[in-house]
Amino acid sequence: MKIVHGRPDGAKTEERGATFDGTVWADPVLPTTDGVTINAIYFTPGARTHWHRHERGQILQVTTGSGWVCSEGEAPQRLQPGDVVWVPPGERHWHGASSDCAMAHVAISLxxxxxxxxVSEDDYLAAHQQ
Structure with missing residues (x-):
């Protein structure tokens, strides 16, 4: 058993960069343990991940705001607070905030x-046309 007690003294919110577009902030919830990583992620309006995939899948739980998630070859899906997304192992996808509203979610990466x-600007903006 491992217990992680809130934010350790001195832990700082991390600004993400190389694999995101826009301004994205992350707070660790559970550092990588047995191949599981949990982060609380905050996307400013228009911010999003790059295309990516997870070896054993990913769970997203939207906590505030609105945004999008999109699997390769499928139409983007709108996200709202309370939504939970299961992304199967190896599925190429992206997720992020809508263009006019921030979004926060808890990401459990396996x-x-x-x-x-x-994600191209055209692909991102196409989500907003639906």
Whole structure:
């Protein structure tokens, strides 16, 4: 058993960069333990991940705001507070805030993450046309 008691003294919110577009902040909830990583992620309006996939899948729980999630080859899906998303192992996808509203979610990543290319502006904006 491992207990993680809130934010350790001196822990800082981390600004994410290389695998995200826009301003994204992350707070660790559970550092990688047995291949599981949990982070609380805050996306400013228009911010999003790059395309990526997870070795054993990912669970997203939206806590505030609104945004999008999209699996390769499918239409983007709107996200609202309380929504929970299961992304199966190896499925290429992206997620992030809508263009006019921030979004926060808890991300539970299982296994390693393989990062890919940025989401094109056209693909991102197409989500807003639905």
């Amino acid at each position: 296994g390693t993450t393989q990062w890919d290319t940025p």
